[in-house]
Amino acid sequence: MMVVLPFENLGPPGDEYFADGITEEITSRLASIQKLGVISRSSAIRYKNTEKTIKEIGEELGVDFVLEGTVRWNRSPEDRGRVRVTPQLIRVAEDTHLWSDRYDHGIKDIFTVQSDIAEQVIRQIDITLL
Numbered sequence: 001m002m003v004v005l006p007f008e009n010l011g012p013p014g015d016e017y018f019a020d021g022i023t024e025e026i027t028s029r030l031a032s033i034q035k036l037g038v039i040s041r042s043s044a045i046r047y048k049n050t051e052k053t054i055k056e057i058g059e060e061l062g063v064d065f066v067l068e069g070t071v072r073w074n075r076s077p078e079d080r081g082r083v084r085v086t087p088q089l090i091r092v093a094e095d096t097h098l099w100s101d102r103y104d105h106g107i108k109d110i111f112t113v114q115s116d117i118a119e120q121v122i123r124q125i126d127i128t129l130l
Contacts, residue, residue: 002065002125003039004030005057006048007085010072019071022085022114026067029118036125039063058092065098066090067121074104081107087117089124099124 004027009019024041031038039061047057054066069087082104089099099120103113 001037001039001061001063002030002067002121003044003047003057003061003063004041005044005066005068007069007071007087010070011075015071015073018073018083022069022071022110025111025114026087026118026121029115030067030121033122036122054090054092054095064092065125066092069117083107083110083113085113085117087121089121 004023007019007023007026009016023044027038027041027044030036043061050057052060054068058064058066067087067089069085071086072084074082074084083106085103085105087099087101087103088097090096091098101117101120103116105113
C-alpha cells in the first residue's frame with residue numbers, strides 16, 4: 001500500500017492549484033494499477049502542511065510507501081513556461097528514500113511528466129517487492 005501526499009508548492013500561493021493538480025493526476029495514475037493499492041486523495045489531503053513525520057503518517061494510514069514532492073516554477077523572463085517537479089518515494093519502515101528525481105519541463109509537457117513519475121514509482125516498488 002502507498003499514499004501520495006500533497007505535493008508542496010514552493011512558489012506563490014496562486015500556484016497552489018497546480019501542485020494540487022500534479023498530486024491528483026499522479027494519484028489517479030497510480031490508483032489505476034490494481035495490485036498497488038493507493039490511499040484515497042481525500043484521506044491523503046489531511047496531511048497537507050502537517051508537522052507529522054513520514055513514519056507517523058505511514059503508520060496512521062497503514063502504508064509501506066509514501067510519495068511526496070515539490071513543485072516550483074521558473075519565473076525568469078526567458079523561461080517562463082518551465083516547471084520543476086521533484087518527487088521522492090520513501091519506504092516508511094526505514095524512513096529512507098527509494099527513489100527521487102527532478103523533472104524540468106515546459107508546461108506543454110506536464111502530462112508526460114505526471115505519467116513518467118507514476119511509471120517510475122511503479123518500477124521502484126516492483127523492484128523493491130521482488
